[in-house]
Amino acid sequence: MxxxxxxxxxxxxxxxxxxxxxxxxxxxxxxxxxxxxxxxxxxxxxxxxxxxxxxxxxxxxxxxxxxxxxxxxxxxxxxxxxxxxxxxxxxxxxxxxxxxxxxxxxxxxxxxxHIGYQTGWFALHRRAHLQAGETLLVHAAAGGVGSAAVQLGKAAGARVIGVVGGEDKARVARELGCDLVIDRHADDVIGAVKEATGGRGADVIYDPVGGDAYTQSAKCVAFEGRIIVIGFASGTIPTPALNHALVKNYSIVGLHWGLYKTKDPRSILRCHEELTGLAAKGAIKxxxxxxxxxxxxxxxxxxxxxxxxxxxxxxxxxxxxx
Missing domain, CATH: 3.90.180.10 (Medium-chain alcohol dehydrogenases, catalytic domain)
Known part of the structure; x- marks a missing residue:
């Protein structure tokens, strides 16, 4: 072969x-x-x-x-x-x-x-407990992992803000259903998020990028918001200031999907059943x-x-x- x-x-x-x-x-x-x-x-x-x-x-x-x-x-x-x-x-x-x-x-x-959608589902529902009506910010929204999070966020009834790099990726993010798309090459990410949320910030931030994206996340997360750490595609692993999380009252939440295979394997099947149902309805693709x-x-x-x-x-x- x-x-x-x-x-x-x-x-x-x-x-x-x-x-x-x-x-x-x-x-x-x-x-x-x-x-x-x-x-x-x-x-x-x-x-x-x-x-x-x-x-x-x-x-x-x-x-x-x-x-x-x-x-x-x-x-x-x-x-x-x-x-x-x-x-x-x-x-x-x-x-x-x-x-x-x-x-x-x-x-x-x-x-x-499988991997991207399971990661998104566990991150948004098991770790961040995303609620309908909340604002979800997705970094790298036009990428493989980000695009899954955008669709899952919309399926959950959230308002989704997508951050991308470049107009071509901005177009893809809009087609995916983002309510607002921010081009990090041309826009002030922090200012745009605060303007779009009336100064409140994003309730849940989905970050598979790390580096500067995480720095931006910490500056535009809402009161009692949740920053979900998915990965470090930028190549830079942040070192968050925990005093900032304390003073601003937000959570930094890690998601390692692979652990569920050994710690709670039945949850993988339950998640797949949820995803299959969403796919059958056309809510995700x-x-x-x-x-x-x-x-x-x-x-x-x-x-x-x-x-x-x-x-x-x-x-x-x-x-x-x-």
Whole structure:
């Protein structure tokens, strides 16, 4: 079978190599899936660089999120088990972690439903307890993680403000349903949020960026607001001033979705049922901006790493327009 492999750490476009390899072996409790679609996530780039919290043995195949097909023909969503990731014709997954792919979504959309939407759902509902009528601010609102949070926020009845970088991304954020879009390249983010909220600030702030985005968040969060720390796509991990959180009376809330797999695995299934229901109603639909063939996977991972994509970029290992 064909698979992209990383033999040394570095930039994805430089270290990913397409090779002909044997189908991966299976351990107890694992299943081999035919990869119908593989969604590219920022952690795939970090894995290539050797900067992710998990460091699989070299060589490994990136691709942590897939829509696959079981031997008996079931269409499922899964996280691949490294080193046998989803940027290949076949990938390995834990049998216990398989989730049914929603009928309302095609393969590429289904591949993009899992990590980003589960992260958004747990962050907004389990950690921040977002309420209808509250104001949700989403950083990187046109990206893969941000676009999911925008849709989930709208589905929950929140007023959503999206922060983006550039007019092209601003257009995408508007199409996603943001009530207000702020271009951080052209606008005063803090001033625009305060103006839009009558000086109150945002009740919930969804931050997958870190760095300057977090600094802005702390200056425009509302009384009893919640800043949800999702990740650090900027490459800069903030060191928040806790005295500021104390004086202004807001919460800094962390979200590590992967922990739910071990700490509360049933909640993953309950969340998937919620997401499937929202997809069936048309309330959420992953924004797939690119569907690329197998040969284009390395450059696609590099574009995601460089932050120049919008929505989701999905690889189709077996071709077609899934």
């Amino acid at each position: 064909q698979a992209w492999q990383v033999h040394e750490n570095g930039e994805p476009g430089e270290v990913m190599r397409l090779a002909e390899v044997a189908r991966p072996p299976l351990d107890e409790g694992q299943v081999l899936l035919k990869v119908r679609a593989a969604n590219i996530n920022f952690p795939d780039a970090l894995l290539c660089r050797g900067q992710y919290q998990v460091r699989p043995p070299l060589p490994f195949t990136p691709g942590v999120e897939i829509c696959g097909e079981t031997e008996d023909g079931r269409r499922v969503i899964a996280n691949s088990v490294l080193p046998y990731g989803g940027l290949a014709e076949y990938a390995v997954a834990d049998t216990a972690g398989l989730l049914p792919a929603p009928d309302a979504l095609d393969d590429a959309e289904a591949a993009a439903l 992953p924004l797939v901006s690119e569907r690329v063939p197998m040969a284009g996977a390395a450059s696609a991972v590099q574009r995601v790493a460089d932050g120049v994509t919008t929505g989701r970029v999905v690889v189709l290992p077996h071709g077609g327009a899934a």
